[in-house]
Amino acid sequence: MTSETAGVTRRHEFVLFFDVQNGNPNGDPDAGNLPRLDPETSQGLVSDVALKRKIRNYVALARPDAPGHEIYMRDGATLNLEHRRAWAAVMPEAKPEDQKKLPKEAKARELTRWMCANFWDIRTFGAVMTTGVNAGQVRGPVQLAFARSVEPVLPLEIAITRLAATTESDAETKGGRTMGRKHIVPYGLYRAHGFVSAPLASHPVKGTGFSDDDLALLFEALGQMFDHDRSAARGEMATRKLVIFRHATALGNAPAHTLFDRVQTLRVHKGEAHEIGADATDNWPPARSFSDYRVTVDREGLPAGVEVIEP
Amino acid sequence: MPHHRVRWRPSVGYGIKLHVWGDRACFTRPEMKVERVSYDVMTPSAARGILDAILWKPQMRWIVERIHVLRPIRFQSLRRNEVGDKASSALTERAMQTGSTAGLGLVVEEKRQQRAATLLTNVAYVIEARFELTDKAGRDDTPAKYLSMFNRRAASGQCFHRPCLGTREFPADFALLTEDAPLPASTLPAEHRDRDLGWMLHDIMGPGRVSQFFRARLTGGVLDVRACLAEGTVT
Numbered sequence: 001m002t003s004e005t006a007g008v009t010r011r012h013e014f015v016l017f018f019d020v021q022n023g024n025p026n027g028d029p030d031a032g033n034l035p036r037l038d039p040e041t042s043q044g045l046v047s048d049v050a051l052k053r054k055i056r057n058y059v060a061l062a063r064p065d066a067p068g069h070e071i072y073m074r075d076g077a078t079l080n081l082e083h084r085r086a087w088a089a090v091m092p093e094a095k096p097e098d099q100k101k102l103p104k105e106a107k108a109r110e111l112t113r114w115m116c117a118n119f120w121d122i123r124t125f126g127a128v129m130t131t132g133v134n135a136g137q138v139r140g141p142v143q144l145a146f147a148r149s150v151e152p153v154l155p156l157e158i159a160i161t162r163l164a165a166t167t168e169s170d171a172e173t174k175g176g177r178t179m180g181r182k183h184i185v186p187y188g189l190y191r192a193h194g195f196v197s198a199p200l201a202s203h204p205v206k207g208t209g210f211s212d213d214d215l216a217l218l219f220e221a222l223g224q225m226f227d228h229d230r231s232a233a234r235g236e237m238a239t240r241k242l243v244i245f246r247h248a249t250a251l252g253n254a255p256a257h258t259l260f261d262r263v264q265t266l267r268v269h270k271g272e273a274h275e276i277g278a279d280a281t282d283n284w285p286p287a288r289s290f291s292d293y294r295v296t297v298d299r300e301g302l303p304a305g306v307e308v309i310e311p
Numbered sequence: 312m313p314h315h316r317v318r319w320r321p322s323v324g325y326g327i328k329l330h331v332w333g334d335r336a337c338f339t340r341p342e343m344k345v346e347r348v349s350y351d352v353m354t355p356s357a358a359r360g361i362l363d364a365i366l367w368k369p370q371m372r373w374i375v376e377r378i379h380v381l382r383p384i385r386f387q388s389l390r391r392n393e394v395g396d397k398a399s400s401a402l403t404e405r406a407m408q409t410g411s412t413a414g415l416g417l418v419v420e421e422k423r424q425q426r427a428a429t430l431l432t433n434v435a436y437v438i439e440a441r442f443e444l445t446d447k448a449g450r451d452d453t454p455a456k457y458l459s460m461f462n463r464r465a466a467s468g469q470c471f472h473r474p475c476l477g478t479r480e481f482p483a484d485f486a487l488l489t490e491d492a493p494l495p496a497s498t499l500p501a502e503h504r505d506r507d508l509g510w511m512l513h514d515i516m517g518p519g520r521v522s523q524f525f526r527a528r529l530t531g532g533v534l535d536v537r538a539c540l541a542e543g544t545v546t
Contacts, residue, residue, distance in 0.1 A: 028390065195473040197470070256468060
């Protein structure tokens with residue numbers, strides 16, 4: 001258990017650009033694992049939970065034994081076991097039947113505080129801990145929205161063969177060969193928006209204690225998480241740019257959407273750059289690398305109390 | 312119905328209008344919450360949640376009066392991997408008695424559920440609301456104080472936590488509409504402006520967390536919560 005650290009006291013928003021080359025950034029279970037698509041615009045999607053999974057995996061990998069950096073929702077995690085540890089630490093005398101109900105407010109806070117102090121992802125994203133053994137509910141300061149590709153993507157289906165069969169009957173009927181499918185996006189640049197609500201980190205009652213160090217680790221994870229998530233399905237994925245807006249105060253100094261509007265993506269071809277969807281780009285070949293795009297950040301006349309950080 | 316006994320205040324004069332919008336929204340119907348299906352429009356309880364995210368104190372309570380629907384009502388389906396299972400408390404009890412955690416595990420991979428959600432896409436609303444002081448308000452707590460606090464925060468984009476459109480993965484953008492500002496243009500098709508939306512959750516209230524439902528009707532593209540509530544509610 002770590003000593004209690006002060007929570008983040010300044011609001012942040014961030015824009016994350018990542019790209020995929022010949023891979024499937026996030027399969028859609030409803031569409032036979034095809035890359036997720038917005039059916040109205042054909043823009044590619046990556047769900048918030050997919051990104052959070054990668055952040056958790058990165059933190060588990062990068063801080064394996066650091067106190068207070070355990071990952072609650074880990075692969076193969078034992079949720080109720082962790083609740084039980086919280087109970088054991090805070091109320092070792094509690095009987096099992098007492099633990100089915102939410103204890104008195106102060107005790108519940110003690111339980112959740114213990115969970116927050118030990119688990120990085122609970123401190124960050126929050127968690128519903130009302131399973132069986134009741135340890136309350138925490139709302140984390142960090143909130144991620146769906147990532148969306150800046151232009152429509154066209155998923156391709158690639159048929160592949162395997163020179164071995166799984167079952168004996170397959171081996172006989174198919175001559176030992178089986179075929180499979182892979183779905184890839186040839187290239188896609190995705191943009192995700194994130195929010196860090198400082199009061200949910202630093203508020204005396206509702207705060208999870210998500211600290212400036214935790215925030216730095218979050219941004220580190222956003223920068224490197226794809227480097228440790230290599231697989232046959234993903235192709236080449238990489239974080240291309242992270243733009244952070246840091247407010248001077250907990251409640252913020254400007255509307256989030258006006259800050260996000262300052263980050264623009266342009267299509268680039270042979271030295272020309274145009275807004276995405278501009279008529280001039282009609283005959284351009286499809287984007288196939290990050291050099292076909294340019295990301296700009298308008299720093300002119302930033303609202304007072306807002307600073308832009310590009311790590 | 313209220314959390315605290317309400318001190319009577321005239322309802323005029325302390326109203327606010329907030330324009331909210333976003334790419335997606337899910338105002339989950341309580342009867343379809345495993346595979347979530349959104350209501351057609353924002354519920355009063357979700358609207359209150361957005362206002363609470365910007366300003367809330369125990370001394371006050373938001374009352375949503377009208378919700379203007381500004382964009383066509385359209386749905387999209389989305390399936391995600393979620394963790395579905397709750398570990399059994401009986402198993403936990405046994406484990407605690409034996410002092411061994413063997414067999415207690417809840418392995419995320421094994422408890423996977425793929426759940427589809429039917430979401431709203433590309434939504435925009437204007438929330439018209441007022442607030443009342445609760446009996447926790449002291450002598451220094453005047454409605455004008457909270458009104459100017461809210462207006463100041465909303466106008467400069469400040470919030471206690473980021474408001475969302477039903478669930479946290481769908482953040483809401485917002486802008487304050489001043490008293491004499493015109494409403495943003497609506498693209499809600501004429502044939503959808505007058506609709507019976509059926510029974511809808513009004514809010515979850517009181518210490519008992521009782522769900523109250525009302526008959527929601529769009530009239531000219533507006534969900535007039537007060538008028539619909541006057542038709543009667545069920546809990």
